Amino acid sequence: MRRALQLGLIILLLLLLQSAAPRTSVAATAEENFRWFCAQCHGPEGRGDGVNHTPDLPVQPRNLTDPKDVGQFSDEEMVATITKGGAVNDxxxxxxxxxxxxxxxxxxxxxxxxxxxxxxxxxxALKSAAQRAKPPGSP
Ligand code: HEC
Incomplete structure (x- = not known):
């Protein structure tokens, strides 16, 4: 009888603890995903200066805060680049x-x-300006 009471109290305590625990969402925000997956190259603020960025890289991570650069890409182009990698958009x-x-x-x-x-x-207009600026035959 005493054991059953003890057990009941423990269960009650566990239930109370569980309901008191903060509800956390499993879905990460875009900012969290950016910090986790993108910041090492594009930088914590997106300026293209992450820890993986070195002058030796043949192509620098883009400065995602630059409206003149990012403005040349449509949303769908960015979705494709992020999903399939840079090669998909040349x-x-x-x-x-x-x-x-x-x-x-x-x-x-x-x-x-x-x-x-x-x-x-x-x-x-930014897109066609960027295309004109590419030397012929370059990707
Ligand atoms: C290993 C380094 C690296 C990581 C990690 C990385 N990028 Fe990039 N990203 C690059 C480089 C380099 C370019 C420039 C490619 C070019 O101009 O040819 C680029 C270009 C881009 C562009 C511009 C090109 C376009 O078509 O829009 C976007 C947007 C972009 N990255 C978003 C992201 C996002 C979002 C993440 C995280 C999910 C990410 N990147 C992670 C290196 C990286």
Whole structure:
């Protein structure tokens, strides 16, 4: 009888503890995903100065706070680059693919987050200017 009472008290205590525990969401915010997966190259603030960035890299991680640069990419281009890697948009394969690790919704949130970093939207004029600036035959 006493044992049963003790057991009952322990269970009650466990239930109380469980309900008092803070409810945490498993879904990471775009900012958390950015800090975790992107900041080592693009930098904690997105300025292209992460710890993996060295002058030796043949292609530098982009400064995602630069509206003139980020403005040349449409949302769909950014989604494709982040999902499948830079090579998909004729960019450097140093930009890795994330489609196996992040869901499409998370990638779209990241694109919204990057739009916040640059404070810019897609500008077709910037895109054609960037294409004209490429030397012929370069990727
Ligand atoms: C290993 C380093 C590295 C990591 C990690 C990395 N990037 Fe990049 N990223 C690059 C490089 C280098 C480029 C430039 C490619 C080029 O210009 O040819 C780039 C380019 C980009 C571009 C611009 C190109 C476009 O088509 O829009 C976006 C946006 C971008 N990265 C987002 C991200 C996001 C979001 C993450 C994290 C999920 C991430 N990157 C992680 C190296 C990296």
């Amino acid at each position: 960019l450097s394969a140093i930009m890795p693919p994330w489609g196996d690790r992040l869901s499409e919704a998370e990638i779209r949130e990241l694109v919204r987050f990057i739009r916040g970093l640059c404070g810019c939207q897609f500008d077709p």
